[in-house]
Amino acid sequence: MDTHLAFHFAPEDCAAGETKAAPRLHLGVCGSIAAYRALDLVRQWQDAGFGVSVTLTPASMDFVGALSFEALGASPVYTAMSGDARVSTPFPHLEPGQNACAMIIAPASAATISRLAQGAADALLACQALAFRGPLVLAPAMNPAMWEHPAVQANVARLCSRGCTLVPPGLGRTACGELGRGRMADLRLVYLAGLRAALPKDLAGVKALVTLGPTREQWDGVRFWTNASTGVMGASLALALWLRGAEVHAVCGPGTPWLPAAEDMPDAPLYRYSVTSAREMFAAASDLWPEMDAGLFTAAVADYSPVPNGPEKFKKSDAPDGFDLHFAPNPDILKTLAASRRQVRPQKVMGFAAESGNLQDAVRGKLYAKQADMLVGNLLSDGFATSSDRVFVADRMGREESWPQLPKPSIAWRLVSWLASL
Numbered sequence: 001m002d003t004h005l006a007f008h009f010a011p012e013d014c015a016a017g018e019t020k021a022a023p024r025l026h027l028g029v030c031g032s033i034a035a036y037r038a039l040d041l042v043r044q045w046q047d048a049g050f051g052v053s054v055t056l057t058p059a060s061m062d063f064v065g066a067l068s069f070e071a072l073g074a075s076p077v078y079t080a081m082s083g084d085a086r087v088s089t090p091f092p093h094l095e096p097g098q099n100a101c102a103m104i105i106a107p108a109s110a111a112t113i114s115r116l117a118q119g120a121a122d123a124l125l126a127c128q129a130l131a132f133r134g135p136l137v138l139a140p141a142m143n144p145a146m147w148e149h150p151a152v153q154a155n156v157a158r159l160c161s162r163g164c165t166l167v168p169p170g171l172g173r174t175a176c177g178e179l180g181r182g183r184m185a186d187l188r189l190v191y192l193a194g195l196r197a198a199l200p201k202d203l204a205g206v207k208a209l210v211t212l213g214p215t216r217e218q219w220d221g222v223r224f225w226t227n228a229s230t231g232v233m234g235a236s237l238a239l240a241l242w243l244r245g246a247e248v249h250a251v252c253g254p255g256t257p258w259l260p261a262a263e264d265m266p267d268a269p270l271y272r273y274s275v276t277s278a279r280e281m282f283a284a285a286s287d288l289w290p291e292m293d294a295g296l297f298t299a300a301v302a303d304y305s306p307v308p309n310g311p312e313k314f315k316k317s318d319a320p321d322g323f324d325l326h327f328a329p330n331p332d333i334l335k336t337l338a339a340s341r342r343q344v345r346p347q348k349v350m351g352f353a354a355e356s357g358n359l360q361d362a363v364r365g366k367l368y369a370k371q372a373d374m375l376v377g378n379l380l381s382d383g384f385a386t387s388s389d390r391v392f393v394a395d396r397m398g399r400e401e402s403w404p405q406l407p408k409p410s411i412a413w414r415l416v417s418w419l420a421s422l
């Protein structure tokens with residue numbers, strides 16, 4: 001699991017409807033070679049704090065067995081409408097709808113998609129979906145010719161028009177050897193879509209800008225000035241915002257972590273803009289800023305760029321005794337955009353600081369110097385480019401907190417809650 005995806009939710013973070021107190025996801029598995037990948041989903045959602053129940057269609061059991069899911073802790077695991085000694089409820093077709101907060105069918109076969117589109121109740125999984133009032137996510141997997149068929153496309157369109165979330169199949173070689181779109185999507189997308197379906201959308205309608213990663217300032221044809229930022233904190237924040245329903249625009253420096261591409265999640269695109277230099281990041285962020293409601297500036301922007309020597313490779317023979325470099329200042333993206341906030345409904349601004357001196361004084365100083373609403377600081381001595389962090393947070397209302405060492409996705413989740421409360 002990538003560091004920035006390793007969220008862990010408490011029960012109160014999850015959508016708890018009147019009859020759906022348990023943070024549980026229900027996973028439907030259809031007949032496809034991709035059925036074995038569903039086992040990883042169970043583990044990943046459990047690690048994120050969810051219980052997982054499973055329904056295996058008869059065709060899926062040619063590929064994976066109920067015992068594999070049970071051994072991972074999935075419960076209940078349904079395999080038949082009646083006479084299944086594994087489950088105690090007399091209502092296996094109703095129980096997931098009563099207790100799970102979202103249903104994800106991954107892989108979803110053409111046959112099951114057809115049943116769902118028709119509202120057919122002739123198989124257990126289709127019945128459970130009919131009796132499910134919560135969000136439904138489909139991650140289809142099938143041969144590319146089947147996926148392209150107008151009948152399948154019409155069924156999928158009908159399900160999407162009813163509010164079902166589609167994680168489209170990926171492009172590549174399928175198990176049958178054909179090249180095309182048909183294999184189940186990247187598992188990270190299915191994992192995230194399941195989480196998003198289960199979590200409250202308290203930030204629906206909010207547009208958020210996130211800057212992340214290092215910038216790279218080119219000096220000659222092969223050399224550049226940069227830093228060790230990984231962009232994990234920014235990627236975690238982008239995902240935390242997106243999971244809660246915000247429209248996220250992530251301006252990413254070089255080497256930043258994977259995020260879903262806009263076309264991977266057609267129902268809820270996350271927009272990524274890849275930039276290289278501080279000036280490119282400034283230009284991309286400035287273009288977006290007037291339309292945003294919040295800005296989270298995590299990028300480790302180079303404050304200075306070496307004055308470029310040109311596109312050619314600088315040769316050793318050009319400076320046998322060494323040489324001096326001259327650096328020119330770059331724009332301060334956070335400070336400039338915070339100062340140009342809208343008068344009406346001004347954007348909320350979160351800044352960051354990695355410090356080597358007195359952390360609390362530096363955070364308080366930057367909070368005001370940069371006109372941010374809140375500022376998050378950490379000590380370089382605790383490590384740079386790590387998967388977890390200890391942060392000190394301060395806001396303009398005078399609230400200050402020091403948090404213990406936490407994984408970055410957990411910090412991101414808390415920070416988004418804080419920002420939303422301002």
Ligand code: CTP
Pocket residue numbers: 211278297298299300301302303330331332333334335350351352353354366370
């Ligand atoms: N920042 C920015 N543009 C810059 C420099 C910094 O947007 N050119 C943002 C960072 O994304 C961060 C905050 O400003 O949110 C603080 O960055 P930091 O590097 O800690 O502070 P600096 O202003 O660069 O000051 P110094 O390096 O002297 O500590």
